[in-house]
Amino acid sequence: METIKRCNRCVLDSTVEDNTFDSDGVCKYCYIHDELERSHPVSEFQVEKLINRIKDAGRHKKYDCVCGLSGGRDSSYTLLKAVEYGLRPLVVSVDNGWGTSIADANIKNACDILKLKPITIKFDWNEYRDLQRSFFIAGVPDVDSPTDLAIYAALHQLARQYKIRYILNGHSFRTEGSSPISWSYFDPVYIKNVQNEFGTIRYDKIRSIPTITSRDLIVDTFIHRIKEVRILEFMDYRKKDVDKELKEKLKWQDYGGHHQENKFTHFIQSYYLPVKFNIDKRKTELSAQIRSGHITRKEALKIIGQPYSFDQEIVDEVTARLGFSPQQFQSMMQEKTHSHREFKTxxxxxxxxxxxxxxxxxxxxxxxxxxxxxxx
Known part of the structure; x- marks a missing residue:
């Protein structure tokens, strides 16, 4: 049995297929973090500089930025800060059929309090279920990639439609890290190829789920000059402090864990990935927080030393709604795992x-x- 090598700085290890280590035993994702630290220093000046750039680009327009809102911590805080800095965001929420009542309440409270009217994009369930089933049948870990691409596409389409140059992204590498591409990969070509091979609906026949092509990305970048920006990456973003502020200002409710505002992501991270692929996404998040000084490596090792707990009711609900019998699903869980490398990307x-x-x-x-x- 091959010995698992763990990074001497964080808790990512050699079970991450695309991970590498230097002579000091430090992994490549620590170096990615350091590169991002150098280019994204915690700085109020940098935040205000970015905000002013967005305001200038949106002058004389109804909206100066597009902001996705899931009801989770990161997107809620990004929206709050955007409004407090005087931005005029077009708020977009995506309903893929897996939202929770807590997430719905968080979205409503945030928009009501900030006096914003969100645009909600609702997927046709039959189309979306077919797309999700395709990734399970393919046996790849990237089963949430269709949602990721759809959200990305929706934000770009609305930015294009309203002639908005800036899209606000709620990601923070200091708390979330960078997910290894062997764990989570998506691009338009990959999604299309998996769906066309394993789905019952051809990808180009799907109508309710936003899509984006390579050509669209090139046109958006160089013609429409649409840019994605992450204002949280210039802030000292700490979860405990953020939770307190969100509860006070937006009546925000905690949903129990990262990305658990959505039943499907809850199921994926707590059950599907750990059991079938031996992927524990807590390692990514905790590693980021170690590098940022928010938690010690010893504390992180203690957390990942405990199995990822899951809710059997959510497991049963997800598999049933996707149309898999318990026997079918357990059979898939035992089958050989596959990767994006086996498809055109x-x-x-x-x-x-x-x-x-x-x-x-x-x-x-x-x-x-x-x-x-x-x-x-």
Whole structure:
């Protein structure tokens, strides 16, 4: 049996297929974190500079940015800060059929208190179920990729429609880290190929779920000059402090764990990934918090030393709604695992054109994480 090697700085280990270690035993994701730290210092000046840039680009328009809202901590806080800094966001929520009553209440309270009217994009359940089933049948870990791509596409489509140049993203590498691409990968070509091979509906026949092509991305970046920005990455973003502020200002309710505002992501992270793929996403989040000084490595090791708890009722509900019998699902859980590497993706394109992408990132037209994760 191969010995598992763990990073000497964080808690990511060699079970992450695309992870590498230097001579000091430090993993590549620690170096990605350090690169992001250098380019995204905690700075009120940098936040205000970015906010003013967004305001200038949105002058004389109804909205100056697009902001997705899931009811979770990160997106709720991003929206709160955007409004407090004087931005005029177009709020977008995506209903993929897996939301919880807590998330719905958080979305409603935030919009009511901040006096905003959200646009809700609702997926056709039959189309979306078919798309999700395809990824389970394919046996890959990226089963939430269709939602990730749909949200990304929806934000771009609305930015295009309303001539908005900035999309606010609620991610913070200091608390969430960077998910390994062997754990979670998505691009339009990958989603299309998995669906066309394993689904019953051709991908180009799906109508209710927003999609985006490589051509769309190029046009959005260079013609419409649409940019994704992450204001939290310039802030000292700490979960405990943020929770307190959200509860006081937006009547926000905690839903129990990261991404558990959604039943499907709860099921994926607490049951499907750990049991079938030996993937524990707590390692990514805790590693980020170790690097940021929010938690000690000893504390993180203690947490991941305990099995990821799951709710059997949610497991049963998800599998039943997806149309799998208990026997079918357990059979899939025992089958051989597969990876995005077995399908056509854009990854080879990213790596072939790594230098042009690097230049575009340096021009701040694309997020730096795109180059750090996909081009090296």
């Amino acid at each position: 854009l990854l080879s394109f990213y790596r072939l054109f790594r230098f042009p992408i690097y230049l575009v990132v340096r021009m701040k037209l694309l997020p730096q994480i795109l180059y750090l994760k996909y081009c090296q």
